[in-house]
Amino acid sequence: MRQDRVHVRLLIIASVGFLWMSAVLGRLTYLQLFRHGDYLARALRQQQRSFEITPERGPIYDRNGRPLAMSVPVDSAFGVPSEIADESLAARLLSGVVGVPQEVLEARFESSRSFAWISRKLPPEKAEAISKLNLKGIYLQKENQRFYPKRDLAAHVLGFVDLDEKGLMGIEREFDSQIRGKSERIVVMADARQRWFDGGEAQRERGASVVLTLDEKIQYTAERELAAAIAKTRAAAGTVIVMNPNTGEILALANWPKFNPNKASDAPAETWMNRAVSAIYEPGSTFKLITIAAAFDQGITRPDEVFDCENGAVYISGHRIRDHKPFGLLPVSDILAKSSNIGAIKIGLRLGAPRFYDYIRAFGFGTPTGVELPYESRGRVEVLNDWKPFSVGAISMGQEIGVTPVQLITAVSAIANGGLLYKPRVVAELRRGEKVLPASGLLAPAEPKRVIRPETAATLRQLMEGVVLRGTGPLARLDGWTSAGKTGSAQKMDPNTKRYSPTDLIASFTGFAPINNPAVTILVSLDSPVGLHEGGEVAAPVFKRIAEQVLTYLNVPRDVPLNPKLIQTAYMKRASQDDTALQDFSAIDFSGQPDPAPAASQSTGPVAGETAKSKKRALTVAVDEGGDIELPDFSGKTMREVTEIALRLGLDPVLVGSNLATEQSPAAGAKVRRGARITVQFGTPLEKKSKQRLGIRN
């Protein structure tokens, strides 16, 4: 009896245990087999965080490796609404930090349960404030932000990006796919306290860095001088381009008005326009270079051939053409120097439309140059069949044709370098780390195209020097270097009357220096200057200021002696007008540039409260009277003789060509320093004679 009761009790316990085990097993079976997927997904949602890692956008450097654009990681705040306990409270607290209205944040939290941006690309102090709030479901994520540390320097070349780091203008747009790199999504695990572990290693492909042909210092010089010229002339807009004529590399490209790419959205959209490549204008007299180059190259005229310029007015195809002042008989060299429209038209008419058209196209007008910048215009050149009877005449003096500044400087560079048309370049190379990426597409190397014979180019260079020495551009004459160029004062078309405006002009000057071995070609264009408005009056001085600074910076040897009297006079004038000296720079907008801290200035600069104006400037100046070696005339000498003389004088001779010396740079009589490099060109005496016959000076 007793044993039976024990058995019953054991049976009950066993049954209960069995049922309990069965229940547990059943539940486990249910969870593992039927709800496995659901719970796995839920667990992953809790434990995993997935992030898209945006690669760092490649920096943009100038030709010397100075950064012009770079990306820096900054924090962006986002929320996971499903994890936020009190959305209203969180929105209120966050609103106070980031400045986004509470209602907006609440709406964002309600729109998605898994992700909502709170504020992107926050300043460090705001990111820290959010972090200190320690709100559940609110996170910070690193994103890259583009910065342009030099502010508006080269803004039109660099362009800018949008909030998602997509290039919108300039190099940022043109090379967006290369600079951007490839983004990747990584998954990290988080524990109960939301500490991350087991993060995947993202193999991010960093964007390529871009090395420009621009030189930061030359760019700054160009922008500063352009800004000063704009302030002085009250022009509506302006462009300066500095190019190496021997390679087509653009060393500086400046436009006015300009903008700060760090705050591009704050600037009017018109300021974003890169006028150097997008703006079409009638080149005016500067285009006479192309007319005369074509005529010389075809051998239909000579520099000393005289044309009748009809005393300032002539009717051609029913149009009355006037010169800016009456000229009678002028040789071709003076037609260019004094910029006679009638003379240029007569040369153009003699050349004829088909040949003229071929040269215009050969110089690259009417087609994009291929410079690596977006929105490049092709200019405006009517096809030959659409030319009217007067078109040859009009185009000969730079009307009825539209060019871009970059087209014009490319063509003038071809004249400067001896007749080779280089594709203008603004990008030197693309790099990934230390590795230079293969040049392809836009960067594919292009062979220069010969557009005129070297003799034509040499003749034209001499004629262009005449413009500076005795023509319309004396203000472009440099101290210490020879220079050549052409002025232009093109009337603008009035959109209302559809006629040329008598008051609105585009004043320009395009030239190069030194003449024999040009180091830089410079184009200056000012749109609608007020008051003085001729190219020779307003653009040529800008050329001079830029050229002198750039040639000094590039360490280009001087090829003419300095004029100490002129310089001393200029210095005394400048020293006596401190205000003027400071005003030279006042045209530039420094509103975005804070002055240095007073403490810093006290330690390094004048005493506090003492301004530069009140400080008496030291007048101790060592005036250079020129070099100590006067260059002999090498013409007619053999290579051996030239080498011997040069070495005896302690000079570094560079001999080009063969036979007898025909040209030299610097010119005979110029004073140079010991060890200076001189270039001597050799050729046949016949060539020399023919050049002399054409009036080319050595």
Added chain:
Amino acid sequence: MVRKRKKAATAEFHTVKRIDNSRLVRNVEPAKMRNLWRGVALGGVVAAFLMLYVFQHFRCIDLSFQLEDLKAQQMKAMALNSELKLEIAGLRNPMRIDVIARRRLGLTEPLPTHVQEYEAPDGAEVAAARYVRANRAQ
């Protein structure tokens, strides 16, 4: 009051039965012992592997945390590096230098005659570097 009747005492006898097992001999079975030790060893190995696995697992998680911490530090250092590079680039802005030179120091552009090129004697760079360092140290 009812008095309890005293129970009669039961006589208890203590007997000692001596069993002599000295004559019994326990036979040791080597096969069983081998199996036993094999089992123990196997169990030990399994337990060791299990312990090692568990240790590795938790060590892995621990190292993951450390790795993430280091990655975060690396990111911070890289961000700081980028910020400093940006700051340097900003400080080298030609416009900024120009403003300081003209407004604070009262400098003006050099005339063409002010710019003289001289051939640097040997070691000029070293001397310049030393000069800069000496000034920085002050």
